[in-house]
Amino acid sequence: MSPTSTGVQDTTERTRKRFARRQWARRWLAWRPLVAVVLVLLLVVGLLWLVFFSSYLSVQGVDVRGTSLLTTSEVEKAAAVPDGEALARVDLDRVRTRVEALAPVRSADVSREWPDQVRIDVTERVPVAVVQIAGHLQGMDEEGVVFRDYAKAPPDLPLVETGSDTGSDALREAALVVAALPADLASRVDHVQVDTIDRITLVLRDDRTVRWGSSADSDLKATVLAGLLAATKAQTYDVSVPGQPTTSG
Incomplete structure (x- = not known):
């Protein structure tokens, strides 16, 4: 093969490769938003599973504060916080209602204490x-x-x-x-x-x-x-x- 023919083939190959790269670049620009959306959706689904359904952020205990007339165990029993349930799924209002049903409790504030605790702050009644x-x-x-x-x-x-x-x-x-x-x-x-x-x-x-x-x-x-x-x-x-x-x- 003559040097001239070899040069022509090399030029043609380089042209073909540049054309292929441009084609791929155009395709990537077209697909990039969709790929980004898919990745975001996968991330959101993963986070939702982690927070609401996995055992990694489930209830492992109850932190009771503010009691003197009542014992911690009395408040925990009344609160009936489901052990092992995902912390994000615990119904805090129902827990508060159950604790406030105790006669010595004037009010209760119930909150999530991440990663695995439910916190109950009790205000007890004061006798007059x-x-x-x-x-x-x-x-x-x-x-x-x-x-x-x-x-x-x-x-x-x-x-x-x-x-x-x-x-x-x-x-x-x-x-x-x-x-x-x-x-x-x-x-x-x-x-x-x-x-x-x-x-x-x-x-x-x-x-x-x-x-x-x-x-x-x-x-x-x-x-x-x-x-x-x-x-x-x-x-x-x-x-x-x-x-x-x-x-x-």
Whole structure:
């Protein structure tokens, strides 16, 4: 073969290869967006499987915080968090509802603690008074919820005495009254007698009585009573209508 023929063949081969490369480049430009979409979809599917269905991010425990009246095991039992379930699939609202059904729990905040824990922050109820029900002493919070037992009434909490037909509404009203009492007045109260929602009476430590009525205008009633106690010596004070207080005895 002559040198001229060889040169022509080489040129033709190089031309063919350049043409093939350009063809592949055009095809890649056309397919590149589709390949990118497929890769993104594969990545998303992989992440969804990892988070929602794999065992790598499943529940391995419960982190309970904020309890003193309740034990960790009591909260965990009430929460009933499914062990081994994907953490992302745990219904946090249902867990919170179950925990808040416990009497000592005022509120609960439930969150995911990645990679494998459910965290439960508990706010427990705080007693404002002790109520005697069927011979048992029980703590009552400011919402009138009875939530714990006492063997002996704490000296720093007023005792609420009820009648046999005292309802939960009246208890709630009494709790609002106790919670509204200023510290100096609360320290003088021996117990609170509850008959109905609007017939609540404070019995002071020196056996004097205060007809309080309902919890309405409690701040004003406390101010009026402070003035009466300082100005008038009587056995009974009536501030149920604070604009027209009376005394007797």
